Amino acid sequence: MPLRGKCGSLRAPAFTARAALVFALAAALSPAADAVSMRRGLDAPSPTRRARRLNPPPERDIDVYLGKIVRKDGNVAIVNIVTNFRSPDRKAVFFGCDVSMTPTSILRPLGITHRTCAAFEISEGSAAVGDSVMVKYFAPEKDDKNPAGQ
Helix, strand or coil: CHHHHHHHHHHHHHHHHHHHHHHHHHHHHHHHHHHHHCCCCCCCCCHHHHHHHHCCCCCCCEEEEEEEEEEEECCEEEEEECCCCCCCCCCEEEEEECCCCCEEEEEEEEEEEECCEEEEEEEEECCCCCCEEEEEECCCCCCCCCHHHC
C-alpha cells in the first residue's frame, strides 16, 4: 500500500508538465486562428469571387469535363456531375463524348437536378450510358464599337 502513494506522486509532475505543454500550445495557436478569422467580415465577398474578380477567366473558349451518363431513357440522359464549374456570363454548349472523346451528341439541360445528378435532353446525335459529358463555355464576344465615342 505505501507504494501506491509514491507512484501517484511520481506521476503528478509528468501530468502537470503535459498539461502545461498542451495549454502553452493552445495559447500559441489561438492568436494565429484569430488573425485568420478576422481577415474577412461576415458580409465580405467569398474568396473565389474575389479571386475571379482579380484574375478574370481567359478570353478564350473553355472546355470542362462535367461527368458521365449513368442512365438513358429515350432522349433523356441522366448525368452524374463530377465537376461543379460554372461561368454564368458565358454561353454554354453541353455535348456527349464517346470513349475516344469524340463528340457524339449535343445535350440540352432540362433544369432537373438531384444531389449530384442532372437531366439532359439529347437534342442531336446519339448518346450511350458511360459516355462523358463535356461543356464548352464560349469566350465573350468583343465589341468593336468604341464606348468612349458614343
